[in-house]
Amino acid sequence: MAGQRRVDDVLWVLRNVRHCAPDPSLRSAAGLARALGVHRAQIGRWESGEVRLTQRHASAYEEVLALPPGSLGAAMEMLRRDVVPTGIDAALAPMEPVPRDDLVDRALAHIEHLLASEPSRAADWWDLADLLCREALVVLRDRDWRDLLDRAFGELEVSYGVAYVQRSMAVARLVGHPRAGAALVDLARSALSDTTRHVYSDYAAALQYVPGPEPVRLLVEQVLSPVGEAPLWASLFVLTTCFRHGRGDGEQRELVARQCYDYVVDTTLSYRVRRCAAVLCATVDPRQAESIAAYVGQLPGGRGVAEVLRFGAVLPSRQRRSLYAACSEAVRRAGLPADDPVFVRLLGRGLWDADSDLRGSALACLMLAPQGTPIGRVVADTLLSAVRGGQLPLAGECLTVLFWICPREALDPLLGLSTDPSTPPDLRHNVMRAAVSAPVGGDRAAYRRTVVAAVERAYADRPGDREAASAACYALGVRGFREDLLDLRDVAVRDGATGWRAECDSWLAVPAHWYPADG
Template sequence: MPAATPRERIGWLLRVNRRLAPDPRWRTGKVFAAAFRPAGDRPLAESQITRWESGATNAPRAAIRRYEELLGLAPHALTTLKDALDRANGCAAAPAGEGDPRRLHGLLEVATGSGPITGPEWDELTELVRARPGLILHPPRLWQELSQRLLTELAVAEDSAWLQRQEAMSRLLGHPDAGAHAVDACIRLAQDTGNPVVVEPLSLLDTTAHPDANRHIRRTIAAAGDDRALYGALLGAVRKIRARHFTRDELGDIGRSVAGLLGDPGLAGPLRPLAVQVSRALAGEVPRLEQRATRPEARLIAARVCSQWPVDQPAELTLGELVGECLHSDNPDERLLSAMFVAATPLREPVAAAILDRVVADLRGRRDTGLDAALRSLTTLGSAVHRPLIAQILTEREFGDRARYAAAWATPHCAGAFPEPAWSRILAVQLAAWQRAPDGLGREILHGVTYGIGTDNHRGLLHRVREDARMPPEARTTASWLLTTPALISAGG
């Protein structure tokens, strides 16, 4: 059976949220349709709800916003997912209109000032900017300030707040005047060795064909230096190649670089699947929905969850696809987006519990293949259910380097928080492990632990990491960088 189309996935998102809404009134399509339009307006036909939720017709952004309002969801919690899915499939909708210029000026004033700006406000501001391709700011450095602030917030935001800022940044990158400044901001952040966020600013460059973006992606792949930078560049290159951003000579350079990577037996494990994807994109291969098959374990997880909830079989099939992608896809962007689709529904915690059971069973069987993707998927789901397991892996000596690396990099932006004494214990154990084997993964494990301490907002511990000469340089510079960023942004903020 073919995988769900993007339109069907949006329909799934709407249907699951409505059918599992806390307010039982909305579980009946007829009642929901009757309430959809303001009193006195022409009623919405129940069949229209069915067409949107089945994917028979495309649900416009305004309709999705109305779902958010009626279901009591955070503003833009669902619309941002539609934006991200449309962008991933190269079919972003045109702006609805230029909107009120006074609103644009007001939002620009907030965004270039020192006061807080929320994810929905970033969304609205960049939609207004996108609707004005001829917009020019004076002085031009305002674009740079806007881009730098947005990227800094992206580094510390969580859940839907993070996705809203990523989509907002993609709109700036695609704007005729803002684009060059946004590209420069992405490159500067990626080159900042103290910043823990390297993949995102590089992969975001897939939005634009700007020559500076092309050049930086090509050079990063050729240099094959820092693994995180190479990871981000390969991820960005896949979509840029398919979007025909590169010249023939640039494609030739990338092809030679990737051939060298694939011929290197020492290439880090997570990098090889991405290098293969770049090679396939260069060869003109396009993934086809009908070639995908949901893995049995993903189907079992979906069946277990849906047996406890009033979810129909088509919704269960789509859930299985999403779970399979977030656990097994070779493309990190796809893993992330699939997990965020599940996270935007009431199924997030039941799915998280089922995935955790599978992870625990694998660890008991001494299997850690896929542990990194599974733990990070649990973090992306916005669940804290795996926090006890993370603490166990990072404080008990029975776990190997791969498990500790997976646990460390699942801590940044994980729901909930470890108290300071727990983090102190984790730091002490992992520092001792790195000192015993300084050539292993210990350096990157401490790097991930430091980032997790930062997103849990323990600034006192960050000061300790920064000042501790025994810590690896990456952890100390990341602690310093995190100490200079604004306070963390709450989910939806």
């Protein structure tokens, strides 16, 4: 059953983009076949799984349907990894056969390029994974694996859209290599012990793709003896994924379940930690979820956690129905399909699933799908209405969606919200971070002016606020506006704003060549 669902989900990606083709003549199998120069029956074979799909097939779809290169393979791999998380192979077979004599040379050339001080593309990482999955004779020193993965995670921090998902899935494949997996466990152990790092969550998330007992052992250690709330949160949601896939022994599950119960009832912890602990409790022992929910619901701030335990959802049923209906209607008004079972499941999961990992993969796939744009517009409007109406939990969940699917036209209103003194401070900071996930589009200069103006307002209003500094410098740093970071740092030094100066320094320390050549 799981295997069939994986096939159906992966193949939905191809069917969906055909049904969403801007040119109606390409939406039928016959019309697309004519454009591709193949027999109509060939489309059916590809989209039914009768024929093993290759990257060449996906590239043909992307070219004819004017889709970003690599977007279909990235979405298909994301869906595949929800069911089969480990392994270096991909949903799509490599583009073309490579003579074995050339494999090692080409792999080493890719590695040399990726270890050099020059920008890379997501396709470079994907090609390396393709080469390594076909040739086991490529041997790297542990230090080289660590340097390679460190760079990959650094690039993930400053990547968006297709470039982010394709890199993320290339990393998922690479750490399936035994030597790479061992290097990642060491890197993740260090990252999860250092709460000052920007990318500890990416290191933790990648552990789910490493086979063997060591990743689970490390995550269990982090859950039982955390060094801080942020690493604890990351370890909880990744360990949930590992347990969901049947990893971990009975003793580990029992110890973790007992500890997570303590986290769930600890009202001094943040909501996101308690929520992730609740999901893990329900994953390990779903029979106890209702009794725990009954108790937690009586605690201060426990209602949302109880909803998670009972329904696995982060929104009450009325809000779930309303938001889902609005998004579905927007998709239909855009002339796009909204009733395919795979899309229905992805939309519901992306809007409200309490499992952070499942929700993230669903949102990544929706971001890459044509339906993502109308969904993002609805969620952005819902966020603005929720803030005006004081519905802060709903606003927070909208932000989670917008981190993945933020339309370009939402940039100005979201940045305005982020500098509005009436917006609650915690929400204000996250709104600014979500706003800059909006695509840059064709006018980078206008985008930059808009972001810089918002950062200047934030500094003028809150020069002593370290959280405001963190969000503002993130907005500049993640988009590579280094000259503006330097200008802001000079102002912070002049004014003695030490928090702002420290945040500027942190982003200025990111190597310039980590910023991807493809966004």
